[in-house]
Amino acid sequence: MPENAYAPGGFRAQSRFSDPSAEPPPEWTAPTPPNGIPVSPAAFGPPPFEEPGYGPPVAEPAPYEPPVYGPAAYGAPQYGDPAYEDPPPYLDLSTVALLGERRRAPSEGWRRWLYFASAKTINLGEGPKTVRRRTLAAQVQRPLRGCYRIAVLSLKGGVGKTTITATLGATLASVRGDRVIAVDANPDRGTLSQKVPLETPATVRHLLRDAEGIAAYSDVRAYTSQGPSRLEVLASESDPAVSEAFSSDDYVRTLEVLERFYSLVLTDCGTGLMHSAMAAVLSKADALVVVSSGSVDGARSASATLDWLDAHGHQDMVRNSVAVINAVRPRSGKVDMKKVVDHFNRRCRAVLQVPFDPHLEEGAEISLERLKPQTREALLELAAVVAAGFVGARRPG
Missing domain, CATH: 3.40.50.300 (P-loop containing nucleotide triphosphate hydrolases)
Structure with missing residues (x-):
């Protein structure tokens, strides 16, 4: 064994272990913070819910609302709304709206003669006098x-x-x-x-x-x-x-x-x-x-x-x-x-x-x-x- 093995500054003097009776480092005796070791929230993502003592405070979740189905999902007015009493007009499904108004065949005069002479291919409709008579008749039939x-x-x-x-x-x-x-x-x-x-x-x-x-x-x-x-x-x-x-x-x-x-x-x-x-x-x-x-x-x-x-x-x-x-x-x-x-x-x-x-x-x-x-x-x-x-x-x- 070398003579200087136990000499001051030798190998034994450079041991990694210190004396237990010696004063511990200050960081060892520091009090533990109440919220634990501070950790960045970005490291683990936002917490799923708020619980006292865990992470930073988060906003309360929105109340649960059931899903909306049917016409209301597209913005249609519901019962009780002011717009519900007067719904928007729908497409007229009358015969005239769907098929168009058919021109009436002439009932008198040269228009009628031309209509039949052309094998019903030339239909000029009723004349002004006939239209006027039918307009007056419609007024007479007023309810x-x-x-x-x-x-x-x-x-x-x-x-x-x-x-x-x-x-x-x-x-x-x-x-x-x-x-x-x-x-x-x-x-x-x-x-x-x-x-x-x-x-x-x-x-x-x-x-x-x-x-x-x-x-x-x-x-x-x-x-x-x-x-x-x-x-x-x-x-x-x-x-x-x-x-x-x-x-x-x-x-x-x-x-x-x-x-x-x-x-x-x-x-x-x-x-x-x-x-x-x-x-x-x-x-x-x-x-x-x-x-x-x-x-x-x-x-x-x-x-x-x-x-x-x-x-x-x-x-x-x-x-x-x-x-x-x-x-x-x-x-x-x-x-x-x-x-x-x-x-x-x-x-x-x-x-x-x-x-x-x-x-x-x-x-x-x-x-x-x-x-x-x-x-x-x-x-x-x-x-x-x-x-x-x-x-x-x-x-x-």
Whole structure:
């Protein structure tokens, strides 16, 4: 063994182990931190949850929300949302929207001839006149709730008041699908029943006598006469002495029966405005048609009728009335019809002119098929103007 083995600075003096009784290093006796040895969170990723004493604090997880399926997943409104009450419009699945509107084949004129001459390969559609007639017919067919009452009157006789009542009622009945009736309220011997084929001798007096027993339309039909246009007429008494007794109460009772079975009731009033039934006629009317002829005295009488209505508290009825200038003669003479039309245009809602027609001059039963095309078109336009007031009907029936 070398002599200097245990010498200071020798091998034994350079041993790796120190004396246990010696003072330990300071880092050995330092207190352990409460959170353990600090470690970088990036080394192990974010902790799955927060637990006191483990890693840095993390945010609380969001509350659990169930998945959304169905239309709500695409943003569709749900029940309770304001948009749910008014959903967006969907594509119209009507026949016209899916297949397109097919052009109607011409029904008259040279267009129809060309359509068949070309073996139905050239279809120009209907002409302007046909389109206009169909437009007016669509206006006449406007829906109506309840019973609508139309009063036709004039102060002067011989202007065609009864003829206008019958032709207007026949036009409405032929175009529309509901029931239309005309009542003869003339205190004198009325001629309205002569405008349709007579089917029964019963009059309005018989209807009032049996009013309590009328429960169905077939019961009323026993007291009326019907023409080819489906217009029904309730005749007045043929005896003038009995007709005078037709009072306002009788007219109101008549309407109470008719309005249960008819959608339109036309009243052919007398030439006087002071007879007993006129007060009830005016109070129950929804529309007023004032008839005038193309003569000077006829226009003055019609204007005097409007003056009387204005003076007796019927201003609204005058403003909503329809004036009809009926040509009872082939020529109007020297009367300036433009000035007559302009006068009534300033006072009434509309003014219509009905041309002279030989069939109406006969004074017999009226057939719409025998009228001239111009006359039928004028009556159709009159019916469309009257139907324009259906929206403002004041009684639901």
